[in-house]
Amino acid sequence: MASGVGRRPRGNLVPLAALISREMRNEKMEKPTVRHGYAAQSRKGEDYFLIKTDCQRVPGNSSSTYSVFAIFDGHNGNAAAIFTRENLLNHVLGALPRGLGWEEWLQALPRALVAGFVKTDKEFQSRGETSGTTATFVIVDGWTVTVASVGDTRCILDAQGGAISTLTVDHRLEENMEEYVRERVTASGGEVGRLSIVGGAEIGPLRCWPGGLCLSRSIGDMDVGEFIVPIPYVKQVKLSNAGGRLIIASDGIWDALSSEMAAKHCRGLPAELAARQVVKEALRTRGLKDDTTCIVVDIIPPENSTQPSTPPKKQNKLRTLLFRKKSHDSSNKLSKKLSAVGIVEELFEEGSAMLAERLGNDDSNMHSASGLFTCAVCQVDLAPSEGISVHAGGIFSTSSKPWQGPFLCSDCRNKKDAMEGKRSSGVKVA
Numbered sequence: 001m002a003s004g005v006g007r008r009p010r011g012n013l014v015p016l017a018a019l020i021s022r023e024m025r026n027e028k029m030e031k032p033t034v035r036h037g038y039a040a041q042s043r044k045g046e047d048y049f050l051i052k053t054d055c056q057r058v059p060g061n062s063s064s065t066y067s068v069f070a071i072f073d074g075h076n077g078n079a080a081a082i083f084t085r086e087n088l089l090n091h092v093l094g095a096l097p098r099g100l101g102w103e104e105w106l107q108a109l110p111r112a113l114v115a116g117f118v119k120t121d122k123e124f125q126s127r128g129e130t131s132g133t134t135a136t137f138v139i140v141d142g143w144t145v146t147v148a149s150v151g152d153t154r155c156i157l158d159a160q161g162g163a164i165s166t167l168t169v170d171h172r173l174e175e176n177m178e179e180y181v182r183e184r185v186t187a188s189g190g191e192v193g194r195l196s197i198v199g200g201a202e203i204g205p206l207r208c209w210p211g212g213l214c215l216s217r218s219i220g221d222m223d224v225g226e227f228i229v230p231i232p233y234v235k236q237v238k239l240s241n242a243g244g245r246l247i248i249a250s251d252g253i254w255d256a257l258s259s260e261m262a263a264k265h266c267r268g269l270p271a272e273l274a275a276r277q278v279v280k281e282a283l284r285t286r287g288l289k290d291d292t293t294c295i296v297v298d299i300i301p302p303e304n305s306t307q308p309s310t311p312p313k314k315q316n317k318l319r320t321l322l323f324r325k326k327s328h329d330s331s332n333k334l335s336k337k338l339s340a341v342g343i344v345e346e347l348f349e350e351g352s353a354m355l356a357e358r359l360g361n362d363d364s365n366m367h368s369a370s371g372l373f374t375c376a377v378c379q380v381d382l383a384p385s386e387g388i389s390v391h392a393g394g395i396f397s398t399s400s401k402p403w404q405g406p407f408l409c410s411d412c413r414n415k416k417d418a419m420e421g422k423r424s425s426g427v428k429v430a
Contacts, residue, residue, distance in 0.1 A: 031142045032243050033300040034067050037272030039279040040293040046074035046133075047250050047291035048081045050089065057105055057141075064102070066141035069295050071153050073250040075213075077131035080220030083124045084133050091123075092116030092137075094379050106144055110234045110348050111376075113137065113148040114358040117219065118377050121230035122415050125222040132213070132221030135232070136168055136248055140297060143239045144347070145246065148232035150217035152251045158263040159344055160242035166259055167246075169233045169351055171217040173206035181208075181216045184227040184353070187421025217353065226418035229353050236348040243299045244344075245271075247278065252292030256282040271296040355416045356390040359406045376406035377415075388413045 036051060050070040057064035068089055074081030095115035096108055117135070134151020147155050149168040157165045173181065173192065185192050191209045205214050211224030219230045247262055257265070257278070265281045266274035275296040282292055352358055359376050373382040376390065387407025408416060 030302045032239075032241075033298075033302060034140055035271045035298045035300065036067075036069065037270065037275035037296045038294070039272075039275040040291070041252075041279055041283060041288055042291050043252075043288050044291050046078045046081060047252070047293040048072045048074065048078070048085045049293060049295060050085050051295065052089070057102065066139060067297075068137070068139055069246070069248055069297055070135065070137040071248055071250055071293055071295060072133045072135050073151065073153050073252075073291065073293070074131055074133040075218075076221070076223075077129070079127075079129045080124055080131040080133040080218075083127075084120055084135055084219050087123065088116055088120045088135065088137060091119045095119070095376070102141075106141065106146070106236070106347075109139065109146045110148075110236060110350065111358070111360055113146070113234055114231055114355070115377050115379075117148065117150065117230045117232045118355065118412075118415070119379075121219045122377070122412065124220050125226075128222075130221070130223040132215075132218045132224070132228070134171075134215070134250070135219055137232070138246065138248055138297070140246075140299065143241070143299070144236065145239065145299070146234070146236040146348075148234045150219060150230055150232050151215050152254070153249065154251075154254050154259070155246055155248045156259045156263065157237070157239075157344065158245040158247065158267070159239070160244060164259050164263050165344070167235045167237065170254075171215050171233075173208065173214055173216055181227075181353075184229070184419070184421040185225070188225055188227040188418065190225050190227055226415070227421060229419045231353050231355055231358055231419070233351040234348065234358075235346070238345040238347055239299055240344065241301055243301050245274070246297040246299070247274075247294065248297070249278065249294040250291060252290040253278060253282045253294055255290065256286035256292075266296065271298045354420060359390050373405075373407050375409040375412055377408060377412040380409055382407060382409060386410075390416065 034053065036053070038049065038051065040047060049072070050068060053067040055066050055068055056062070057066060070085070070088070072081040072084050092112050095112035096105065100108060134153045136147065136149040136153040136155050138155055139146045145157070145167070147167040149155065150171060152170045152172050153168070154170065155167045157167055159165065182192050185208055192206060193209065194206060195204045195212065197203055207214050208216065208224055208228060211221065213221055213224045213228060215228065217229050217231065221228045249262070253262060261281070262278050266277045269277055275294045278294045278296070279292055350358060373384055373387045374380070375382055375387070386409070387405070388410060389404055390406055390408055391404055
């Protein structure tokens with residue numbers, strides 16, 4: 001790789017610096033073709049999806065088009081899944097400052113996704129309904145893919161060369177006990193444990209009590225408690241100009257197939273047939289025991305009109321380089337990196353369940369057009385004396401900077417405190 005720096009790359013190896021520079025000068029730079037397919041089998045009627053391929057960052061400007069794909073797997077009814085499908089996108093877009101350039105817009109997406117998820121949860125819980133939902137929400141803008149998720153729906157990337165990467169984290173307590181789950185739950189009056197039967201024996205997976213939910217993150221679930229947080233794991237990656245395939249699916253797929261199996265079973269097929277094949281294989285393996293939903297998204301180089309080809313049998317030597325970790329402050333240094341076939345640049349990754357950590361420290365975009373401060377979650381205007389810093393008195397935060405934004409209204413501050421175990425959520429263990 002080092003020997004290629006400073007020289008014109010061979011083949012389709014393009015310096016990332018050149019890509020970024022061209023995109024900043026002219027947003028009409030060639031974008032990949034995005035094709036998608038969808039398939040599902042319903043058992044309980046609680047899986048819902050969103051496919052929107054005509055979103056525009058700049059209204060009326062076709063060169064600013066991006067696509068949104070999402071799956072919502074409801075539980076305890078379908079109300080939360082339906083509400084989230086209808087409102088989450090608008091809440092995310094409402095949290096993005098206006099007038100941003102393309103690169104700034106992409107960099108602002110992670111924080112906007114966090115605010116959008118929390119606002120959606122807050123509004124749904126205000127309705128007094130007790131259902132909940134997982135959510136995997138994917139934004140594809142050119143070669144950049146941004147994924148936010150709570151629960152156990154999953155998005156994987158099948159990059160050219162056969163490397164499989166998971167762009168989400170399963171928030172099942174049994175598989176992924178987060179660092180602060182027990183602290184959050186117990187501080188709010190709940191418990192983490194298995195189902196107890198006669199004689200004191202414990203069976204089944206770890207659950208949060210009351211309610212018995214197996215997840216540590218979801219939207220809704222007000223009967224369980226606000227320690228079940230809606231703060232999403234967010235990952236943003238930039239694909240190489242070889243493109244790749246995304247498989248987004250509910251746990252009806254992932255309980256039956258591994259990520260590798262799902263990708264393998266549909267390679268060489270166009271997106272629509274690929275989605276059907278993944279569902280077919282899941283049903284053949286496990287039967288229809290749960291709602292089973294799959295969206296396949298192909299991100300195809302503009303000069304290649306066919307679907308991603310079947311990778312060679314031999315392992316690509318670049319597989320081990322699939323994700324080159326970078327700190328969260330290094331996204332502005334991307335111009336110093338190279339983009340190559342089979343390499344995916346990781347732009348952002350954050351999984352903390354602490355709202356103060358996820359909203360960040362930069363308050364430069366916290367002013368609305370009216371000149372007032374804006375709540376980072378619900379976007380209501382605040383007078384400067386009304387805003388409460390997200391950093392004020394956080395018991396799980398390593399630093400406390402009450403004078404620094406972003407700021408929250410009192411209602412969202414109460415929501416944040418309950419999620420972080422600083423006050424009781426109002427739900428008690430029976």
